[in-house]
Amino acid sequence: MTRIGFQSALITTLRLLLGAFFIMSGYEKLLDLKFFGLIIAEYQILPSFLIPAVALLFSLCELLCGTMLLINLFSRFSSSVMLCMMVIFIAAMINNVMRGLEHDCGCLKFLSQWYGLKEEIGIVPIVRDILFFILLLPIALLGSNRIPWKKDQK
């Protein structure tokens, strides 16, 4: 009983924290999609014609998945989508670091604006995304896919 309570509390805490975080991150990207697109271009991975669509897709994914995590709607599915995105971000950053490129990572602009943190690609954003990946895992593995306002059918 105690174990289930702890697990539930852990997943709820992670859902709320990560949900709020991804909402902020997705929202700020949607506010200036062109800027986010230019940063994606700087990664030199995608062809130019795909960049606007990918910028929109990533921003929307972050915003929607964040919202769904926050309200516990399909939270397992949302966290799985975010896990996939984290893998993409980590792989892209490692690729660029290995190629010796230097540019903004395009992760969390509000951190650099509010706290003066530099957001250039490197070990710090990579480790941070790995941490997010680890934090998302419990929700993806143990969370629920239920719709909170629908009664459980027995």
Added chain:
Amino acid sequence: MPLNIMSGKPLPGKLFAALVVLLLSSISPSLSQLHAAESVALVKEVSAELDLAATKAIFDSHSACFVDARSEYVYYKSHIKGAISLSDSRFDEQFPDFKQKKAIETLIVVYCTESSCGKARRVARKLMKNGYRNVRVYTGGLIEWAHAGFPMEG
């Protein structure tokens, strides 16, 4: 098989290799001098560098095209008024469009962030390799320009 000039007998392999090395070493100093002369000429051309006053005079005369060598996403946020983005990192993608807009004889002033930033010189070199001969580098960069309170946009 190489032959001994004097006796007509085959030369041992090591002796032949030594002769080749000797021959190459006698040629290489003159070759390296040629390379040095070429790079000095390139540096001299690129080192047509401008200080703040000279750059402002050119800016006021509207006789030059200002080129921002920093990444596009930084250019998007702020740049010298009227400047065009031609970033060092995505030069190959941006150059065809630039070439269509700017004639080969146009006076071009390239800048980046500050004097220690090498992007402006690299872009100037690339422009010259592509036929633009009237290229200057504004060494002070955007920081000096902004501190002086000169026109910016973005």
